[in-house]
Amino acid sequence: MVYLRSVIDSPQHLRLALSQTAFFDQADPDEGGFALEVDEPVGGPIVLRVSGDLDAVTAPILAACLDEVVLRGRCAVVDLLPAGFVGCAALAVLADAGTRLREQRSRLTVAAFGPLRHILDHAGLDAVQCFGTLTDAFTAAHTGSASVVELVRPRPGRPAAPRRRPFGARRPTPSVG
Helix, strand or coil, X not given: XXXXXXXXXXXXXXXXXXXXXXXCCCCCHHHCCEEEEEECCCCCCEEEEEEEEECCCCHHHHHHHHHHHHHHCCCEEEECCCXXXXXXXXXXXXXXXXXXXXXXXXXXXXXXXXXXXXHHHHCCCCCEEEECCHHHHHHHHHHCCCCCCCCCCCCCCCCCCCCCCCCCCCCCCCCCC
16 A cells, blocks of 8 residues: 655654544455555646545545645545445545545535535535546646536536436437338
């Protein structure tokens, strides 16, 4: 596992963040455990890839890493595509980090599958942009602009996004003729 350099340089900080977790080092992501990988591309946003379960026990680890991102003032991408479960504690961590990054004129984007994206979109996390792929989330965080895939939320003074089909509704078939 790779941690942010500042966390490695300050092991006391890391121990404090991990002290609230149980069996972190023995966790197996294939068995629903938790793993967090951090990638720091030069000149790009910091990418945090979460696999396994992100719940009340493991959310403080994500919070510690996002705190480091906020301290650095860089944009961040949280890849939840490999995550098996994302709990309410993790949503609170994302909302808090997104708000603090937005205050610094940075941004937090999230890559997540459809059902989780739907939850994130309707949870009112205005400071967090959700995307269906890691590439789209990375591009939006890196360029500072949202791609076409962004889920648009209505804002005061701005028209609402066009209505989407209800979940499970079939697409109309094109008529041939």
